[in-house]
Every structure is written in C-alpha cells, then in structure tokens.
Amino acid sequence: MSQLKPMSHLENIPPTPGKLKMDKSLFTNRHRWHSSLTTLTFWSFVFLGLILLFFFRAPSPSPLPSDPSGRSSRTYNWGGPAWEKRARYSARVRSRNGISVLVTGAAGFVGTHVSTALKRRGDGVLGLDNFNDYYDPSLKRARQVHLERTGVFIVEGDINDSALLNKLFEVVAFTHVMHLAAQAGVRYAIENPSSYVHSNIAGLVNLLEVCKSANPQPAIVWASSSSVYGLNTKVPFSERDRTDQPASLYAATKKAGEEIAHTYNHIYGLSLTGLRFFTVYGPWGRPDMAYFFFTRDILRGKPIPIFKAPNHGTVARDFTYIDDIVKGCLAALDTAEKSTGSGGKKRGPAQLRIFNLGNTSPVPVSDLVSILERLLKVRAKRHSMKLPRNGDVQFTHANISLAQRELGYKPTTDLQTGLKKFVRWYLSYHSGGKMATG
Numbered sequence: 001m002s003q004l005k006p007m008s009h010l011e012n013i014p015p016t017p018g019k020l021k022m023d024k025s026l027f028t029n030r031h032r033w034h035s036s037l038t039t040l041t042f043w044s045f046v047f048l049g050l051i052l053l054f055f056f057r058a059p060s061p062s063p064l065p066s067d068p069s070g071r072s073s074r075t076y077n078w079g080g081p082a083w084e085k086r087a088r089y090s091a092r093v094r095s096r097n098g099i100s101v102l103v104t105g106a107a108g109f110v111g112t113h114v115s116t117a118l119k120r121r122g123d124g125v126l127g128l129d130n131f132n133d134y135y136d137p138s139l140k141r142a143r144q145v146h147l148e149r150t151g152v153f154i155v156e157g158d159i160n161d162s163a164l165l166n167k168l169f170e171v172v173a174f175t176h177v178m179h180l181a182a183q184a185g186v187r188y189a190i191e192n193p194s195s196y197v198h199s200n201i202a203g204l205v206n207l208l209e210v211c212k213s214a215n216p217q218p219a220i221v222w223a224s225s226s227s228v229y230g231l232n233t234k235v236p237f238s239e240r241d242r243t244d245q246p247a248s249l250y251a252a253t254k255k256a257g258e259e260i261a262h263t264y265n266h267i268y269g270l271s272l273t274g275l276r277f278f279t280v281y282g283p284w285g286r287p288d289m290a291y292f293f294f295t296r297d298i299l300r301g302k303p304i305p306i307f308k309a310p311n312h313g314t315v316a317r318d319f320t321y322i323d324d325i326v327k328g329c330l331a332a333l334d335t336a337e338k339s340t341g342s343g344g345k346k347r348g349p350a351q352l353r354i355f356n357l358g359n360t361s362p363v364p365v366s367d368l369v370s371i372l373e374r375l376l377k378v379r380a381k382r383h384s385m386k387l388p389r390n391g392d393v394q395f396t397h398a399n400i401s402l403a404q405r406e407l408g409y410k411p412t413t414d415l416q417t418g419l420k421k422f423v424r425w426y427l428s429y430h431s432g433g434k435m436a437t438g
C-alpha cells in the first residue's frame, strides 16, 4: 500500500517537542515558518481593517432599486460623516417654532420654490432628488446651485431607496415631509408608462413605509394634481366631486396616490394632506409645460400648436402662479396636525385632508399666447390643431373655498403679472444669466 508522503515542513517536527534536541537548521526553518505565519496574520488583520473602514466610513454607493424606465438607473453616493454633517446642518431649525422638513423633488420647479421659502423663514430643510433627465437636468442643477446659496442641501437619491430614506430619518428627526418628487407630465406616459409607476406609486409607498416606521412619525404634505378630475364636466372642480375618470396614466397614478394616502392614514395614523395643484407656472418652471415651450418656440419663430376641443370648444387652464402655490404649501405644512402613530403602530385617528390649489380664473390657451406675444414683442406662428386624446383635458377650474377656509389660501397673481415675471426670468436665464433669481 503506498503511503502518503508527509509534507516536507512537517517531516522534522518531533512527536514530543522538547524531548529531542533540535538542530540549528530545524530551528531556523520553524522560526521562518512562524514568522511568515505572523506576517500573514498581521497583513490579514490590516486588510480586514481596511475593508471594515471602507464599509463604515466611506459614502455608501446605493444601487437604485429597479426603475423599469431605465432613465434613472444610476447609483448614488451618500453617507459618511461629512455627508451627515451637511444634511444635519441644512435641516437645522433656525427660528422659534420652526419645523424641520424633508422636501422630496427639491431640484424640481415647485420643490425649489418651496424649499427656498421654508429656508428663508428659518425652517430646517433637507432636499432629496434623483435629478432624472425627463427634462434637461442642467436646469435642475442650476436650481440646486440657487438652493445651495440659500443654505439648502439636496441629497442625490431616489425615493425608492429605503436604505437612504431610513438613513435620512436617522440623521434628522423630521417633523414634516413635503413630498413633491414625481413623474410629472401627462403626454410622456404614452412613451414611458413605467416611470409613472416607479415614482408616483412605488416611490410613494416606499416613502410612506419609511415615514410610518419613523419615530416620531412626520406629518406629510404631498402633491396630487387637478388632473384627478379627469373627464369631469361640472365646473368649478370641488374636492367633493368624483375623481374616477382619469384621462391619463399620470392622473391615474395621482388618484392612486390619494387612495394610498388614505390607507396609510387609516392603518398607521400618518397625518396626510394632499394638494391638487392646477397648472403651476413661473420662474424656474418646467420646460415640458406649454407656457414654457411656447415662449421658447415663439422666440425661435417656430409654429406653436393651439388645441381646439371638439365642437370648436375652448381649451382653457386655471393657471396658478408659483408664489401662490408656495403659500398654499406652507399653510398646509403649518396647519398639519401631528401623526398619531409610533413604532409603526396607530395610536389614534390622524388628520387626512385634500385641497384644491388653483387660481379660480381659467384662461383660454389662445389668450396665454397673446400675453406672451405682447411680453416678448414677437408674433407667434399659431397652428390650430384638434385636441389629441393623449391625456390632456379640455378645461380646468378650481373651486378653492375649502383651502380658503382651512388654509387661508388666497391667490393674488393674475396670468399677465405672473407671465411677466416668468418671461423676465426666462430671458435672463437663457442669456447666460443662469443664476437668475426668481
């Protein structure tokens, strides 16, 4: 039977060490073996230490939870002591009775204005935005620069990232969340439906999951939309009207959001206020909205589509100036009652509200174009078209009596005055004055 050959370095080891006299070479070999083992152990510890240091100290690259749209499937870097310090500093309350607010969608149009207003009155504000490219992200970056100057830090990340949201609540005990992050726009849903599900449904649920488990639970104010009134013909739209005939996937996801809000209020005691915004416009606005791209195209001499409803009906919108919307948002935050749950459990009934925030004076889109022509001193090339059936509704008009009564909401800017401010900003921003203030 063939015997296994013992390994060479074990050959010289005596069965009972100490009973045999060791010769010099044996000693040297053992000594070398011991010292290489010590060296190996030492470097293993150093290596392990470095790995631990990397995980605990370095910013955590956070892979974005699956975004089927693929538009924002990026990784974000967050975490680490410097990052936490910035977040804490930005969210620090500086006024008596101030609140500390997590603003999602802070690099967006409404988010930028709301964050600025909160910061200016001494509230603590921390922004969150994934800077997706639904429209030119350089505009979002310019808003970010503007916010940084005001003292607002925007964390870069997605509302679907639970680890990030949990971390934010660990670093700051937010009293309120102003949730504005969403996939906006009605027509884009035909091209990229999954982006609406990702941000407006999955993202909302993820955010509410984190809020319900936070201690203390924050009060949440969030943006729904006038689009939930869908194909309704009774005007002005009141909060009591039906909202079960959405005309776009966008509207359907906002409506779903309102039902989801009801559930989290009912089960977990989260205080939830939904705001149905009506066509918001103003400086730092959204390039996918008609007033914005009409301005661009009039200046470029390009034809602009003016939609005609069936039977030559007028297409009109209840255009609402951004400063009025901001006042409504702040009033909603200030009147929001505390959530009643703790440790993820409801301890009593909590506030659940829905408000229209509009201007209550719908303007035909053709009048909007006439105002822009006067302000820009350029004649528009109007191209009349049938209203396509891809999500737009013919008419919006808000009944705002509930918001007036409960929030003291009172819009004060007419379309002429508001567009004048928008055009001034637009010209300044596009003439290289990218840091134009609103």
Ligand SMILES: NC(=O)c1ccc[n+]([C@@H]2O[C@H](COP(=O)([O-])OP(=O)(O)OC[C@H]3O[C@@H](n4cnc5c(N)ncnc54)[C@H](O)[C@@H]3O)[C@@H](O)[C@H]2O)c1
Residues within 6 Å of the ligand: 104, 105, 106, 107, 108, 109, 110, 111, 128, 129, 130, 131, 132, 140, 157, 158, 159, 160, 179, 180, 181, 182, 183, 184, 185, 198, 199, 203, 223, 224, 225, 226, 276, 277, 278, 279, 280, 281, 286
């Ligand atoms: N502007 C309007 O006329 C209007 C009308 C009705 C409702 N709303 C609602 O108001 C809110 C703000 O709208 P806006 O006009 O400022 O739009 P916006 O697109 O300018 O702002 C939304 C911001 O949210 C961010 N975002 C989107 N998905 C995200 C995600 N998954 N994670 C993190 N960030 C994400 C975007 O990058 C963007 O900066 C939205 O909820 C919108 O649906 C707006």
